[in-house]
Amino acid sequence: MISLNPESVDFATLRKLWQGGACSLDAASLERVATSSDAVGRIVAGGATVYGINTGFGLLANTRIPADRLSELQRNLILSHSCGLGDALPRRVVRLMIILKLLGLGRGYSGVRPVVIDALQDLLDRDAMPVIPAQGSVGASGDLAPLAHLIAAMMGEGRINIGGEVLPAREALARLGQSPLELGPKEGLALINGTQASTAIxxxxxxxxxxxxxxxxxxxxxxxxxxxxxxxxxxxxxxxxxxxxxxxxxxxxxxxxxxxxxxxxxxxxxxxxxxxxxxxxxxxxxxxxxxxxxxxxxxxxxxxxxxxxxxxxxxxxxxxxxxxxxxxxxxxxxxxxxxxxxxxxxxxxxxxxxxxxxxxxxxxxxxxxxxxxxxxxxxxxxxxxxxxxxxxxxxxxxxxxxxxxxxxxxxxxxxxxxxxxxxxxxxxxxxxxxxxxxxxxxxxxxxxxxxxxxxxxxxxxxxxxxxxxxxxxxxxxxxxxxxxxxxxxxxxxxxxxxxxxxxxxxxx
Known part of the structure; x- marks a missing residue:
């Protein structure tokens, strides 16, 4: 088991991970994730307008979203961005995408809850790779479509490949004993903003x-x-x-x-x-x-x-x-x-x-x-x-x-x-x-x-x-x-x- 320290990443370790090495975030990373999540909670409670937490996205950044619709905002973000086309990325690339996303989130600057880390880690541990179309990202604002397909699968949308068998995502999650992920404030944006698809490929x-x-x-x-x-x-x-x-x-x-x-x-x-x-x-x-x-x-x-x-x-x-x-x-x-x-x-x-x-x-x-x-x-x-x-x-x-x-x-x-x-x-x-x-x-x-x-x-x-x-x-x-x-x-x-x-x- 490779202990992932996002603050000290080396090429040789990345190669081992690409070759299939098992891994998980280290304790310090998990602590940083929890601290960052608590900060988002305080920002929401304070009522300040912050992009991506309680606003729309892109050109809609000036639209304030009421507190009772923040969960809906994050879910719609993922669904609307799940629009890739083309052949599915190889499973080894998807696996590396997940690892890179864990590394980025593990730095503690993204505001996601520990439950999100757990859901990503479970995909790795169970060899359950979301089916992600290769086409649809222009590499800013991050790899939106590929990462959206990754997260949509965790929410029960799309498809998941478990050890070579492709299943509807909701059925696959049930087989894994998981419930579909429900996103909190900023989590959707934290998960689909990023260069993890480009970097993994x-x-x-x-x-x-x-x-x-x-x-x-x-x-x-x-x-x-x-x-x-x-x-x-x-x-x-x-x-x-x-x-x-x-x-x-x-x-x-x-x-x-x-x-x-x-x-x-x-x-x-x-x-x-x-x-x-x-x-x-x-x-x-x-x-x-x-x-x-x-x-x-x-x-x-x-x-x-x-x-x-x-x-x-x-x-x-x-x-x-x-x-x-x-x-x-x-x-x-x-x-x-x-x-x-x-x-x-x-x-x-x-x-x-x-x-x-x-x-x-x-x-x-x-x-x-x-x-x-x-x-x-x-x-x-x-x-x-x-x-x-x-x-x-x-x-x-x-x-x-x-x-x-x-x-x-x-x-x-x-x-x-x-x-x-x-x-x-x-x-x-x-x-x-x-x-x-x-x-x-x-x-x-x-x-x-x-x-x-x-x-x-x-x-x-x-x-x-x-x-x-x-x-x-x-x-x-x-x-x-x-x-x-x-x-x-x-x-x-x-x-x-x-x-x-x-x-x-x-x-x-």
Missing amino acids: ALDALFMAERVFSAALGAGALSVDALKGSIRPFDPRISAVRGQPGQIRVAAAIRKLLEGSAIVASHAGDCGKVQDPYSLRCQPQVMGASLDLLLHAAGTLTIEAGAVTDNPIVFADEDNAISGGNFHAQPVAFAADIIAMAMCEVGSLSERRTAVLIDPKMSGLPAFLTDDGGVNSGLMIPQVTQAALVAENRSLAFPASVDSVPTSAGQEDHVSMAPISARKAAQIVRNVAGIVGVELIAAAQGIDYHAPLATSPRLTALHEKIRTLSPHLVSDRYWADEMAALQSAVLEGTLDNGDEALLTVTSG
Whole structure:
């Protein structure tokens, strides 16, 4: 059980939570929640007009709501905002949304009652994930529609997925032994204001990107050996004189992966090549730059995971609630777009290496890596699939964060589009996993042509993993299932590069 301290959130813990680690708020957080809730009670009793507590919302902020209708106000807020469309968010993303909402509320600036925390915690403990449509948020005032669907399910509206079985929310709550949640003053607004949907989707993309990046490092090194490429471009002195930290790390990783290769040794002293193509030679420069961007995104999203992002913010020590704009998800939008661009380039480089591998003029290997060309097409068309995914990624990589469509009759006149940035990033990462999967097949085939010379011990282990999913190519066969298996293995982290220290974008 991971004890959540919202005032001290780190990336490694977030990764464990994404992987399914059980968690709950620590005692200090629960105490802060109770204190903040008491402050809202005093504000209501005092009769002051405070946005979101006893007023309408958005353009209706100047409409005062009588005390006997405050509960109705909160319920209507949730129902009116439950208007998402599209496919449901993955269960792991919804779970992370709930955890992030607990972290934000646990800071003690939102004014919700402990019973709300209990209801959210029960969803986690019982593996009951509300069904949340992916589309409908512009990332300000928070992720309104996705979070509204989350809370509506707790109120008995919508649907809940219990361990894979989707039920009407009221029926699901009954099965769980829960009563529908009734919201108090400010609670509806506290629960749907916030960046938890955008941040959860972006973190999901980043955690997948870690795995894909690791596999891409292994694929790149394997391709270097399959092509009898030079290891001189990975000399640490080259990267040191430039000084970019990601470049230094990637060059070191590739050197380590190739260490002990008999193929490298076979052409170390007498190699006719002067320079390799950029897709081989410039891996530290391109992959390193991507790594630096992923690190930056990780820092931003880690801060956002423990942030207070609802509105107004309750300062219990003064019985005061101040309206602001922490719900604006611009930091998340930029971080997600950075992930998208970084991983787009990882995929582009991988496809180019595959193109070199299948081109006999560039590789010195059989055309399309098949011995009986003409009758067999070999890896000709899997590389076309790579090209299609690369083209799709380039289109998706255009940043959504530079766009804005005003909403709420102009009151919300600049929005972040963070959920769109995050969903695009996640799709790019999945596409890159497919691209890298094809390169792994091609590089493994290239290595086979150098037998009995063996690649390095680390790359031999990777080669063996590839061969459990994709046997050596003798003649043409049905490719789609193998490619899908490689893509899944990359996303699941089972085709890592063989060194745990290189598996995380946050390792030093």
